[in-house]
Amino acid sequence: MDQARTTISKIFNGEPHSYTRFNLTQNMEGDNSQVEMKLSSDVDEEVGGNGVGDHLNHNSNRKPYVAQKLGRTPKNLCFVAVATFLIFVIGYLIGYLVHRNKDVSPICPAAVFRAEETAVRGETGAAPLMDWDDVKQLLAQKLTASKLDSVFSDFSSTEHRAGSAGDEGLGNKVLNRFKEYGMKTWTDEHFVKVQDPPTSGSNKFVFKNNPEERPSGFLSYSATGKTTGAVLYAYYGRESDFRMLRDKSINMNGRVMLVRAGRNSFAEKVANAAKMNASAVLIYPDPSDYSIGDTTQLFGHVHMGSGDPYTPGFPSFNHTQFPPVQSSGLPKILAQTITQSMGNTILRQLTGQNLPDGWDGYNRLGDEGDTLTLEVNNVLTEKKMNNVFGVIKGFVDADRYVVIGAQRDAWGPGFAASTVGTSVLVELARSISDMVKNDGFKPRRSIVFASWSGGEYGSVGATEWLEGYLSSLSMKAFSYINLDGIVTGQSGFKVAASPLMYSLIEKTLKEVKSNKAVSLSAQFAKSNWESNVLEPLRMENAAYPFLAFSGIPSVSFRFTTGVSDYQYFGTLQDTRDKLNRVTSSQVPQLAEMAGRFAGHMALRLVHDHLLPMDLRKYDSIIRYNVAQINGKVKNVQRVQPQLLPKALTVQWLNSASGSYSRAARSLATDITNSDLEDIQMCRIINDRIMTVERNFLSPYVSSKESPFRHILLGSGPHTLKALSTHLDALRTDNPEADADLFRNQFALATWTIQGCANSLAGDIWSLDNQI
Template sequence: MDQARSTISKIFNGEPRSYTRFNLTQNMEGDNSQVELKLSSDMDEEVGGNGVAEHANHQSHQSYISKPHQRAPRNVCFMIAAILLIFVIGYLIGYLAHRKAEVASPGCASAVSTNGDDEIIIQTETVSTLDWSDITGLFKSKLTKDSIEKSLSEFSSDSHQAGSPGDEALGNKVLKRFKDYGMNSWTDEHFVKVQNSPLSGANRVTFRNKTYAESGFLSYSALGSAQGAILYAYYGEMDDLRRLEDLNVNAAGRVLLVRAGKISFAEKVANAASVNASAVLIYLDPADYTLDRDTDLFGHVHLGCGDPYTPGFPSFNHTQFPPVKSSGLPSIPAQTIRASTAATIMGKMGGRDPPRGWADGGLQMYKLGGEDDVASVEVNNVLIEKKIHNVFGVIKGFIDADRYVVIGAQRDAWGPGYAKSTVGTSLLVELARTFTEMINKDGFKPRRSIVFASWSAGEYGAVGATEWLEGYLNSLNMKAFSYISLDGTVRGVASPMMYDLIQSTLKEVNDLNKNIYSQVAGSSWEMAVMDPIRMADSAYPFQTFSGIPSVTFRLTSDKEYPFLGTHLDTKMNLENKIFRIGPLVKTAGEIAGQMALRLVHDHLLRLNVEKYSNIIRAQVAQINKEVYSLQMSNRIPKTLKMQWLMSAMGSYSRASRKLTMLIQNSDLQDSEQCRIINDRIMGVEKDLLSPYVSPRESPFRHILLGSGSHTVGALLSHLAAIKEGSASADIDLLKNQFALTTWTIQSCANALAGNVWEMDNQI
């Protein structure tokens, strides 16, 4: 009524016209629908010159002119005022009744504010009418075991290699599901270059006049033939190669025979190339993989992600690509061999016995190999262009629709790929179904959006996902705040910022197996549950290329699922390895789903920026220890000061702590303040991407989790090289690494601090 009295008073006092705006919430198309109602004394403008007010004024005016002696001017004024008063009161009664109905509708919370003396703004913001327990209860009740098993059956396929008809058919099934759920859906088409097996179907390894045809292969290997004496190099890690060097065994020109496991195929080949080996053979040792010894092994050896022939560019058909290749492509041939082939070759090798522990395997004999154990490796893979499709569906948020979490799953596989792709794809569509049902039937209204993505060409190094990131990097900047990977739910890696969210989610899910729950309850649960993020993980490009906090997880006690990369990744083998696969997949879906729900439901993002304080502090402490030792031995000048790097570390620590205090003292009902805080949280991961290197030359720019000379890991490796007196040691390069690391951390701290006057820049 105060509003009505104020409006009526303004009308009769002749104040300038004003209007009331209704800012309706964003609809499912993401638009802001607006309805404007003007309350004004000049109602003729509102009705276009033909309205009731104009007609009344016109009639009164004519009557007054034609019959001046019948009515006094004062009476005419009273009559006009009465007519206007009756009209306005009727109008306001109708408006207030309509407004009351809107305010009483479920899912709306109103805020009234004034803009100057004339304008009244009523903002209506849609929020969920469900509390967290209601949401999780609905979610668990709708994500049923029967529905998951139905999807597992629907998306199971024996042949769906990237770009094949089987891959396209599965993509169409996913797209149809998204459309059936009423989601906005679309596809992205990419033309990518991949290496497939040779036209003959096999590459060849020749040893002691016997040739072994191997059906498995490693995509992106260098092509051609290479020769050299075979050298057993354990897992092919750099520590293994240094161990050989300590034994005065020269790896240059040798064909390295290495076990699968511990590090990616690409890292093994890159390590071998760094010591000038001529080729690499990789096999599944029976001690690590209890598989048939004639099992073929598949993979890729690109030390990177995405299409290596369009580094930094999205592989859209209209893109003009420069004639460049990724620096991560190997320079030497690489080939997988069967365990039976490895056993035969090893049995005929000579040379000295390997170091302690290296012979603890499943082969009958282990030798390092002699100079006369010469082998020839012939790789004739075929480089072809394939058309692949990424499939997307979106559930748009009701408040911050332009902020979204991405949930993704790889769709392709070398063979059946049951654990690698079928489980993830099935969970993807089941989560989409569950969330849309919660919205359409139960009144759940997420604040932020959820993008569901089905990737292709994941087996070649997250090609589909990386090409999408490269194509829409600017669009994703400060919009996509998290990525949840459903690929191979037998692993667990994540951004440190997501550790608290993961732990709280694990505790909420009731049917976890006891192993995981006991690890969650312990103080060292992060080390027990989470693995360091690696280039082979599907979440790696999101984390290190795009700066999007990411997670993929495992729910088994075995860190290495033995069937990945083989044609034995079937439902039967997964069930034999993991008892009661149905409940486990449901648990995986509940964890991923509840994490996503938390991220789109809460006012503030559940991402802990203080986690990086501990990581930066530990890294700087290690650097300080090495610098002090080298300065004491006069290997680096004392003019190299640690104080600037330590000051940057302190700036980040203070900025993150202040933001945490601000969050604790914030009014969560203030949507604008929440959005500002969330933007600061979202910026941390992106600000840890080094701005001093090219995204094309060094795409994985994250200084703590990425790869390249700009990383803190590279700085520590350089200090180790100086300590060992390596020829690669360069003091000027070291100083440059110090400066770039310092300013990347300091710049991140400055951005986290907020306004420019709140920055704590002591450098």
């Protein structure tokens, strides 16, 4: 009877169906689980195009074509009678068989289900799954230090500033390599506005009666013009440094702040100074942090954001008609880098108060008589920048992909900043392409390799691509791996990433061997990998806009000196010789390890049935932030009851946090009880996982005003960290605090968390009323 049913099904339905599968869905509390079974024939639907099984068809209600055709034009009554009888018999049999299919109980015992599934399972249509140990071994064979060493020479350049002929030439080299490897390639062109040093004249400053100084380094996106003010030494220009100066009752209005490079970004230093109503900022490399020479110039940018600041929130495509607008992250004060000798000359002549405790350097902070005149004449110019892409298509879910990217531009040679990352990018593309073509590796999902331009101006190329294709990328790209600055030392290893990727990172640390023949985990992670290896993802990192702007789980990593950041970033001395000094000439070996670390993560993401992402990590982070806010709300209600009345309850925030926790546990249960050989089932679960990061982007703020909308890892008043800080201001009755604004942001953050929980939980009809 089963064979007859299969044969009739083939004849009347015209195409085969997939094997038996089931879906297990739980309510928000994890109770009353139901099992839904769908039965079909043993024969799977063929996987079309590149092995992608995106359109499995389980519809069994179509009318048979033969039944429609017979009996329309009978030529004699006898034939009509016989035909009618045959149609009746066949129709009866079909109805009986279909009725049997539909009457299967949706809550049959688990033992019955397993027996039935075993009996009818056939080929799934998925790509053959290569053993993971074999995948790792293949990558190790193909990605080697000797091959990387030769690629370094191919992609080294003394001049490849973004938008230059050198930058375009390197981009064409990358594109040709991708084509040689048989990858599908394309380019993405943007016309962006950047600020360059003056084409005629120069930036300059005069301190007291000293000779005029003309530094050749510069800070892109500084305000332009001329200003005069008294110099005030502000250490590293951090918020804590300015608070210390304010506590000493020092007037900072109109002052020219002299700050050290390092510890935070140029943009953060300038933004912090602007909050103090300073008129300008001078940044120098102090000899206690930098041994780069007295006359080395520094280059960088001061946009408190990423991408083209003159098209905030939307892409810089050619001839795009947008009204003139500027990013809220552009500074309104002058900013300029100076050399070490210039900085020391100023410091030696400062008067005024003594340095605060804990600050090292010269003895005085500066007084009203220590005047300095600064003139910044940077010019705004439009440049064409090309991003270059190549893709290795997946064999099951080709429209889902991990992106691996590296910037290729630099202020000067940029060997550590861009050459190493670009070389590893190209070699990873070659190695994995070869695995697919010659070794039988068939990734389930796709891998996109991206070479960005404009990295030194604030991840311009990467951010413009995200802005241009945000609606598509947020549904398709499930991870980003950043290769910028991956080798800057050899004695330390640091990783910054989305918490969703922590478990994958931990496993990869244990799998990849260092040049000491031990795992990276054993060498660098020690007993606690999170405390010894993890670091915050900074705004200047190219992975940051992927995470905080686009909601794509991202990771960035680097071998470090273990003491400080690489000293030659942002200088014209970032050469291979300088990098060899801090790595004992082990650059190829370190690049190989970095490539395998990135490659292992990427291959695991496209190899496994389910995306290896741990939703529980965000559960603990949310609970920690909620506990902090709860305690501070109660504190403010006790100290300043007129600002936050007792009617303001934290019940809804607690409930939203609980909703996320239950939804994460529910999905984990669904995964445990699901058939992971079912292509469509895996796709549904993976899509639920992919919504998590994206749904932490607050839907209530403008991407133009607050582009980094992530409420846990973003930047702006909508974040949980900002809510906690706002409560501190309310407790001390700070005049900048606003109780009504806090209550509004508090409510919106609550609903953002609840919305993420609802999306993670599954279908809308499966949800209970949580709040």
